Amino acid sequence: MENQKRAAKELLQAGKKDRALLILKKKRLLENLINRSLNQLNTLEKMVYSIEEASMQATVVEGLKSGNEALKEINKMFSIDEVEKIMDETREAAEYQEVSFNSGAQLTENDMEEVNAELEALVAGETENLQFPAVPSEPLPSREEKEKSIS
Numbered sequence: 001m002e003n004q005k006r007a008a009k010e011l012l013q014a015g016k017k018d019r020a021l022l023i024l025k026k027k028r029l030l031e032n033l034i035n036r037s038l039n040q041l042n043t044l045e046k047m048v049y050s051i052e053e054a055s056m057q058a059t060v061v062e063g064l065k066s067g068n069e070a071l072k073e074i075n076k077m078f079s080i081d082e083v084e085k086i087m088d089e090t091r092e093a094a095e096y097q098e099v100s101f102n103s104g105a106q107l108t109e110n111d112m113e114e115v116n117a118e119l120e121a122l123v124a125g126e127t128e129n130l131q132f133p134a135v136p137s138e139p140l141p142s143r144e145e146k147e148k149s150i151s
Helices: 002-013 017-077 080-106 109-128 143-150
Strands: none
């Protein structure tokens, strides 16, 4: 481009205005062609970027869809009640393990005796609240009397 500009100046100085104008027109056409090509290249790059982005989005959507289907299948395997039961059992086992670990590490024999006594007191307290039927005050009939009454 600079060479063409320099050539046009030399032609002007030599008095060849028509030739200088022709070189400047050619230079301008070449600049326009380069700008158009750059714009088209930019448009192509944007299109490629958009295609790549759409492809990634499609991959993400497919992944989400597959994950959702997998979750549905897993949820079919277990009811909410089963999951809650498993969670309760797990929590209970963890608490038992914690108590077992702590009791083995820190409770003395005296402490264990007190804990066992407390447990026995709780069991005895539960049996006190049980309602048993009334015991008859009359003596039970003998076997012979019972057989006579049936005959």
